[in-house]
Amino acid sequence: MTRRSTTGNSRNGSGPSRIDGALVVGGGYAGLHAAAALQQSGAPVTVLDSRPHHSFVTRLASVAGGTAPLGDAFATFDELGYRALSGHVDMIDDREVILADGTRLQAEVMVVTAGAVPTLPDLPGIERTMPLRTAVDAARLRVEVDRSHSVVIVGAGATGIQLAGAISAAHPEVRVHVVDRDERVLASLGRPLGDHAEQLLAGRGVGFELGHEIDRVTDTGVQLDSGRTIDGLVVWAGGFEGRADSFGALPVDNGRLVIDENLRVDGLAHTFAAGDMAAHHDDAGEPFAMSAQIAVQAGRQAGENAARLLADEPLHRARLNHRGWVLDLGGNRGVAEIGPITLAAPVVDLLPPLLHLAIDLKTLWGIGGAEAIRRFRPGAHAADPEALTESQQLSSDPEAASASG
Ligand SMILES: Cc1cc2nc3c(=O)[nH]c(=O)nc-3n(C[C@H](O)[C@H](O)[C@H](O)COP(=O)(O)OP(=O)(O)OC[C@H]3O[C@@H](n4cnc5c(N)ncnc54)[C@H](O)[C@@H]3O)c2cc1C
Incomplete structure (x- = not known):
């Protein structure tokens, strides 16, 4: 694995900068697993992301x-062992992108x-x-939650309920409210999960406003369709x-790229897509x-199919x-449904947080091997001045940290 970072330098109008081998756009879960597969095949690979770090x-x-x-919340691409470029992609064409600053990059795949x-x-x-999607969002929210006496989370799905769980476990002094237009918590999952999560969080003092929509977000909180107002930081x-x-002019279904059985974007011979985007x-x-x-x-x-295309080998069906x-849900509790098994009751609810950690570690292994696991072991950040500096930057000035690199 290489540890070098490079930057593309051609501008729109001159020819595109050529990237040797594969270009992976986006260094999230899908992108880094694609990049890892390409690296393992021996192909040169460059990750391009608008931020210099992977958000976990x-x-x-x-x-x-x-x-x-x-x-x-994050590890830099450098730490994870990937050659990376920082740049925001505006346009995508077959094996070619145009960045916000006009730079054009073209790869083999x-x-x-x-x-x-x-x-x-x-x-x-x-x-x-405030949203919660990136490490920068999480760093900002962490600071704001610390300063708040009340937090209103709009959405009782997996993201909202896990956030409510974490805040209520770490900050018992903060009043947490969860609002959702649905009558149920975790409505897209099995009923026992939602029921147990609601009971568990209600026991920590979390308030639920279910079956209600937000009419407006005000300076101090939210106003519900019932007329009720709730003050607090709104997430x-x-x-x-x-x-x-x-x-650009790409084949899209409900906002996501249309792909064939080999994960190749319809109509683009050298471009694959994966993850939430596909x-x-x-x-x-x-x-x-x-x-x-x-x-x-x-x-x-x-990533494996991109490597096969580079090697002129037949593609495999995904x-x-x-x-x-x-x-x-924080506090060493959680809920899970895995195939026919449901873990959503007292005592068995101790298992999901352990499973969640095991899955996270497996994912880390997939994107960065032992080095990535080492990066996340308890105490690693305090022992690693570079990581600590970046953590402090992220918490004090998230924008500056995300723009650097
Ligand atoms: C708080 C939260 C908790 C979740 N928990 C779970 C869970 O427990 N289990 C589960 O299965 N799923 C969970 N999910 C969903 C899961 O995280 C996503 O489905 C997954 O991250 C999708 O991976 P991805 O690689 O497609 O996208 P992402 O991980 O979002 O990565 C996309 C990458 O592309 C980059 N990028 C975006 N736009 C551009 C651009 N224009 N130019 C350059 N780079 C760009 C971004 O910076 C980012 O690095 C959770 C989601 C959230 C928000």
């Missing part, structure tokens, strides 16, 4: 809520994995809410959507929900498998 998304709720250290963005409805004051956890249509389907043709486990599997298989959900 499945740990962000714990970091933002205060049950995990800030360093758990490309894997695009730019993820998803928060779904933001057209509500008065929506710009006042938007209302779901995510693909925005692949914003990258419309992955199961064998029955049903769309998979956006998830880290699908991003990991699809990213890896897209095989993706959604095994279930494991949620960490």
Whole structure:
């Protein structure tokens, strides 16, 4: 694995800068698994991301809520052993991208994995809410939660409920409210998970406003459709959507890239897509929900197919498998459904946080091997001055940290 960082330098109008081998757009779960597969095949690979670090998304709720250290939220691409470029992609074409500054990059093959963005409805004051999608979001939220006496989380799905769990475990003094238009917590998962999560969090003092929509976000909090106002820091956890249509004239289904059975973007001979950005389907043709486990599997298989294309070998049909959900609710409690097994009752609820950690460590292994695991071991950040400096930068000035590199 190389530790070098490079920058593209051609401008729009001159010819594109050529990237040797593969270009992976987006260094999230899908992108780094694609990059790892390409590296293992011996192909040269460059990761291009708008930030200089990987956001470890499945740990962000714990970091933002205060049950995990800030360093758990990210690792730089350099630390993880990838050659990386910093740049924001505006346009995507076959094995070619145009960055916001006009730079054009062209590779022999490309894997695009730019993820998803928060779904933001057209509500008065929506710009006042805080999202949770990146390490920078988590660092900002962590600081704000520390200063708040009350937090209003809009969305009782997996992100909102894990955040409510972490805050209520780490900050018993903070009043947490969860609002959702649905009548149920974790409505897209099995009923026992939602019921147990609600009971557990209510026991920690979390208040639920279910069956209610937000009418507006005010200077001090939210106003519900019932007329009730709740003061507090407002966090938007209302779901995510693909925005692949914003990258040019690409084939898109519901905001996600249309791909063939080999994960190649329809109509683009040298470009693969994976993760939240791509419309992955199961064998029955049903769309998979956006998830880290699908991003990991699809990213890896897209990277393997990109390597095969480079080597002029036949591509393999992708095989993706959604095994279930494991949620960490802080305080060493959680809920899970894995195939026919449901863990959502007192005592067995001790298992999901351990499973969540095991899955996170497996994911880390997949993107950076032993070095990545070492980066996340307890106390590693305090012992690593560079990581500590970046953590402090992220917490004090997240924008500056994300723009550097
Ligand atoms: C708080 C939270 C908790 C979650 N917990 C779980 C969980 O426990 N289990 C689970 O299965 N799923 C979970 N998910 C969902 C899961 O994290 C996502 O499905 C997964 O991250 C998708 O991976 P990805 O690689 O497609 O996208 P991402 O991980 O979002 O990576 C996309 C990358 O692309 C980069 N990028 C985006 N746009 C551009 C651009 N224009 N130019 C350059 N780079 C760009 C981003 O900086 C980012 O690094 C959670 C999501 C959230 C928000």
